[in-house]
Amino acid sequence: MIQFANVTKEYDNGLRALNDVNLAVQNGEFVFIVGPSGAGKSTLIKLLLKEIEPTSGKLFVDDVDLSQMKRRDIPFYRRNIGVVFQDFRLLSDKTVYENVAYAMEIIEASGKAIRRQVPAVLSMVGLASKANSYPSQLSGGEQQRTALARALVNNPSILLADEPTGNLDSATAADIMKIINMINHRGTTVLMATHAKEIVNTMKKRVVTFQKGVVVSDMEKGEYFFED
Amino acid sequence: MKIRTWKRMVKQGFRNLFRNRIMSLASVSAIAAALFVLGLVLAVVMNMNNMVSGLESKVEVTVFLKENIRQADIDNLDRQINSWEGISERQFISRQEALNTWKEEWGDKRYLLDGYNEENNPLPDSFRITVEKPEFVEEIVEKAKKSSMVEKVQYSKDVVDSITNIASTARVFGLMIVGVLIAMAMVIIHNTIRISVYSRRREINIMKYIGATDWYIRWPFLMEGMLLGLIGAVVSGGLIGLVYSLLEKRMSSSPAQSNLLSLFQILPLNIILYPILALFIVVGGIVGISASLLSMRKHLRV
Numbered sequence: 001m002i003q004f005a006n007v008t009k010e011y012d013n014g015l016r017a018l019n020d021v022n023l024a025v026q027n028g029e030f031v032f033i034v035g036p037s038g039a040g041k042s043t044l045i046k047l048l049l050k051e052i053e054p055t056s057g058k059l060f061v062d063d064v065d066l067s068q069m070k071r072r073d074i075p076f077y078r079r080n081i082g083v084v085f086q087d088f089r090l091l092s093d094k095t096v097y098e099n100v101a102y103a104m105e106i107i108e109a110s111g112k113a114i115r116r117q118v119p120a121v122l123s124m125v126g127l128a129s130k131a132n133s134y135p136s137q138l139s140g141g142e143q144q145r146t147a148l149a150r151a152l153v154n155n156p157s158i159l160l161a162d163e164p165t166g167n168l169d170s171a172t173a174a175d176i177m178k179i180i181n182m183i184n185h186r187g188t189t190v191l192m193a194t195h196a197k198e199i200v201n202t203m204k205k206r207v208v209t210f211q212k213g214v215v216v217s218d219m220e221k222g223e224y225f226f227e228d
Numbered sequence: 229m230k231i232r233t234w235k236r237m238v239k240q241g242f243r244n245l246f247r248n249r250i251m252s253l254a255s256v257s258a259i260a261a262a263l264f265v266l267g268l269v270l271a272v273v274m275n276m277n278n279m280v281s282g283l284e285s286k287v288e289v290t291v292f293l294k295e296n297i298r299q300a301d302i303d304n305l306d307r308q309i310n311s312w313e314g315i316s317e318r319q320f321i322s323r324q325e326a327l328n329t330w331k332e333e334w335g336d337k338r339y340l341l342d343g344y345n346e347e348n349n350p351l352p353d354s355f356r357i358t359v360e361k362p363e364f365v366e367e368i369v370e371k372a373k374k375s376s377m378v379e380k381v382q383y384s385k386d387v388v389d390s391i392t393n394i395a396s397t398a399r400v401f402g403l404m405i406v407g408v409l410i411a412m413a414m415v416i417i418h419n420t421i422r423i424s425v426y427s428r429r430r431e432i433n434i435m436k437y438i439g440a441t442d443w444y445i446r447w448p449f450l451m452e453g454m455l456l457g458l459i460g461a462v463v464s465g466g467l468i469g470l471v472y473s474l475l476e477k478r479m480s481s482s483p484a485q486s487n488l489l490s491l492f493q494i495l496p497l498n499i500i501l502y503p504i505l506a507l508f509i510v511v512g513g514i515v516g517i518s519a520s521l522l523s524m525r526k527h528l529r530v
Contacts, residue, residue, distance in 0.1 A: 025292050047439065051530055079437035089434045093247040105442040150438065 001027055002048065002158065002189065007057035009043050009213075017043035019213040020057070025191060030184045032200050034194040034224050035210035041193035044210075045162045048191070049083060051073050062157070079107055082151025082159040082188070086166035088143040090135040090150075094123065096142075100150045107154060121149045127177055141172035146181050148203040152188070159183055161192040165199060173199060176200070202225040229443075237444070241451025243411075251427060252456060255420045259460025259512060260467070262416040266409040267468040267504045273402035274503075277496045278495050280395040285316060287362050287391060289383040290417050291355040291372045302353065305377055309355060312371055314364025326351040352379060362392040417460070421519035425527070432527040442528050443467045449520045457516025459510035469501050 002025040009018040017040045024046055025031050032216045033041045046052045050066055061077075069077060090099050092154060097118055104114045122128050125145040135143055151159055152167065161180060165173035177199055184190045194200060200207060207222030208215060217225070245252050291309075293302070302320065309318050321329075327349050331338045344350065357372075359365055365388050372381045425432075435445045479494055 065325075072441075075436070075439045075441045075444075078437065081439075083437055089430075091431050091434055093244065093428075093431070102440075103438050105233070106435075106438060106444055107237055108233050111232065126329065 001025065001060070001062060002191070003060040004044075005058045005060070007047065007054045007059055007066075009040070009047065010055045016192075017213050018047075018054075021213070021215055023208060023218075025189060025214060027182070027189055030181070030203075030205040031192070032203070032205055032207045032222070033191060033222075034145050034195070035208065035216075037195075038212070039064060039210035040213040041210060042162055043213075045083075045191070045193055046162050048160055049078060049081065050160075051210040063212065075106075078196075079154060080156050080158065082148075082183075084144065084151050084159070084161045086163035088140070088147050089133070089145055090166075091144055092135050095132050095134055096127060096146045096149075096175045099130065099135070099146055100153050103153050105169065109162065117153055118149075120125070121153045124182075125149045126175075139172075140168050141175060141180045141224045144172075144176050148176070149181070151182050152186075153206045155186075156188060158189045158191065161190065163194055164192065165194065165196050170198065175202055197224040233444070237447040238451060241447040241455060244448055244452050245455055248424070248428070251424050252452075254458045255424050256460045257462060258420045258465040259457060260418050262413040263433065263461060263464035263508050264467050266406075266413045267464055267508065268471070269405055270504050270507070271468065271472055271500050273406055274500055275494050276398050280398050283391050284361050284395055285358070287359045287365060287366060287383075287388055289357045289359060290374070290380065291357065291367055291378055292380045292382065293353040293355075293377050294379045295352065297353065297377050297454060301377055305375060306355070308375070309357065309372075312368055314360045314368060316358050316360045318355055321354045321356055323349050323353050325355065345516055359458065362388045362395070410511065413511060417457060417515040418511065418522075419520040421456060421516060423525040424449055424452075424456070425449060425520060425523040429527040432524065433530050436528065436530040442489045445528065446521065446524055449524055450517055453516035453520030454513050455516070457512030457514075461505070461512035465505040465508050468504060469497065472500055473497050 002023075004021045004023040005023045007018055010016045010017070013198040017038075019040075021044075021115060033044060033223055035041055043052070045064075047054060048061070051070065053067065061162075065078075066077075090103060094102060100118045101114050104117060109117075110220065119128065119131070122131055127142060127145050127149060129140060130142060130146075133142075135146065138146065145169075148164075159180070164180070165176055167177060172194065180190060180192065181203070206219045207217070207219050209222075209225070293305075304527050306318070306320060309315060324346065327341075327344060330351065331341050334341060357368060359368060365383060369383060372378050431446055476494060476497055
């Protein structure tokens with residue numbers, strides 16, 4: 001379970017990105033985080049990755065208080081969270097296969113497990129034939145699928161997606177959403193920050209809308225009602 | 229960490245080097261160039277040092293003995309001199325030998341000396357002492373003067389002083405230049421590796437997002453930094469060896485040079501190359517590692 005308890009985040013420049021946010025996400029849920037630019041969506045993701053600290057309030061993930069977590073424990077915490085970004089963030093000097101394998105190497109998985117798991121995950125996202133390509137040789141959709149494969153190869157309990165379809169055309173975006181949905185059906189909690197009205201409206205999932213750092217609506221099977 | 233993880237990281241270090249070969253090539257050439265300049269100067273300084281030492285070992289003190297000293301006493305004095313500090317060689321020159329040498333030196337004008345023979349030889353017996361270093365001269369002269377058998381001690385104070393001067397100036401100057409160049413090479417290597425790390429700061433960031441520990445990210449970079457330093461060291465060492473052996477061949481084959489004083493003969497290649505290579509490997513390797521570590525610090529803070 002993910003729980004925000006009165007979380008406020010104020011950046012050094014005085015910008016208040018999140019203001020007294022309370023939000024609970026159950027295990028296995030699929031939640032869209034929507035809102036205009038600057039609403040605090042990315043800040044939410046960064047807080048969950050423990051890249052930044054809340055100014056006040058508490059943040060719990062599976063009953064662990066993130067503010068109490070030691071710096072050296074952060075990598076181990078992050079291994080339980082898959083994350084994909086708008087700009088894919090693949091390792092450019094590694095092939096598709098190596099990018100996915102890297103996530104397993106850091107948890108010191110055996111070579112055998114890697115050779116078994118990586119091809120399986122790659123075919124799951126439909127990239128089996130691109131295993132030896134470098135990110136620069138891939139289309140945007142293929143890059144995002146690689147990122148998804150990397151995010152889910154270690155079976156994380158949470159998937160964070162920060163505008164994962166932002167750089168993709170709508171057909172490719174739909175493909176990506178299918179994969180994310182599939183990951184959710186395997187039991188992974190999905191938190192997806194997005195601008196994509198069309199996607200939100202067709203998925204019929206829980207929608208949490210932010211505006212100026214405040215939760216302005218939280219609806220089951222919600223819609224993207226905010227007009228940019 | 230598990231053994232397989234270590235293996236993976238070593239492999240990754242090598243692989244990164246190859247995958248980023250344009251950057252690696254640029255880094256290696258920058259490092260090699262910096263070390264090459266350092267190596268050339270080192271070779272010059274080492275040779276200069278050698279010449280100065282040669283010069284220093286040419287300092288001589290001549291001790292003239294009083295007349296009519298018994299052979300036993302001369303032997304005794306010889307043993308005494310031998311026990312003094314800073315003597316590299318001593319040679320007894322009897323008055324007869326001295327006269328012969330004198331006559332030889334005068335060549336075709338030797339007839340002028342024909343009047344001198346064993347009976348009326350005006351020259352005294354003497355010891356010619358070669359000193360290890362000019363610093364010892366004063367002490368040796370003092371000791372020699374104390375002996376009752378000694379008539380006079382002769383040495384050229386000016387020459388000794390100026391040799392001492394030249395030697396210490398040359399050494400200090402050489403050391404300073406080498407020190408400055410080592411520092412410069414270190415800065416260049418450091419910056420080169422910092423750029424190479426900086427060019428991949430995004431990758432470091434990504435690795436952190438996926439949950440790699442700091443050390444897991446560091447090790448391959450460290451390996452890479454060390455390899456860049458070592459390859460740069462070996463390349464520049466090889467170049468120095470090549471250039472120096474060409475120079476050595478030229479110096480030894482030209483007859484005009486071989487007639488010069490042995491003082492100005494250059495040191496053989498192996499004496500020059502091994503210390504330089506050792507220094508390169510230490511500087512290249514250590515700076516490579518420390519530069520990787522230092523440059524990564526900022527990028528790991530995510």
